[in-house]
Amino acid sequence: MDISYNCENQKFNYRVCAMIIAENKILAMHDERSPYFYLPGGRVKMGETAEQAVVREVQEELGVTPKITRPLWLNQAFFTEDVDNLHYHELCIYFLVDISETTLLERGNVFTLTEGKHIHTFEWLEFDRLKDEYFYPLFLKKAIYDLPDEFTLRTELE
Template structure:
């Protein structure tokens, strides 16, 4: 069971996100069709699962590869209202820098599609320098991707 619950018009999510970087590019995903926005591979943490276990599981489910975690980068506390459902979200997400060695991920095309159950994910290697021009979530990453923290950092964003 995912650690996610709704109370009235508010929703809480506990998530993990994979930061996969190679040759000045970051791996981003959209859902079902080329979307108006991109996000990172990842998803909700399940009950009795560590964040690290969730990250490995989500990468395996979404990308079909086993990646190792290099290190955690951020715990981001995010407060936002989602356009699609009108709910006010309180989301905790731990972002992990992933090690792509020996995964075969870098040999894939610039854009590729993967199916997870009934969901279709479209993955694209986005140039980090062009990230500012894309609709990309989390928003803070558009700036912070150029300054990865040396130590695990807690941050907050509200939109």
């Protein structure tokens, strides 16, 4: 069971995101439901650690097993989602992950994979391109240039 619930027009999520970086590019994705780019990852399941969740989500979405380099942020985000118009309270742990021992880079700059009934389009976005893209989380458009050395708590109010 995912750690997520709705309460009237609000939603709580406990999520993880994988920051997959290579050659000053970050791997982002979108699908048929979301017009914007976002990072691979998803909800943590009850009884699952955040580390287990980020590895599982990358395996499910990309078909490769990453190695966790380190956690970067615990982001407390408060926002209204563009697709479902719900007010979110989201806790998300962002992990820097290593995919150098996988075949992920061989798939090209843009590639598509299917997960269940969803089609995910992945694209390697140059850091400088983020500022002009429809991309979430917003804070990453600047923070990508200065990743923390220690696990950092941050709050994002949109």
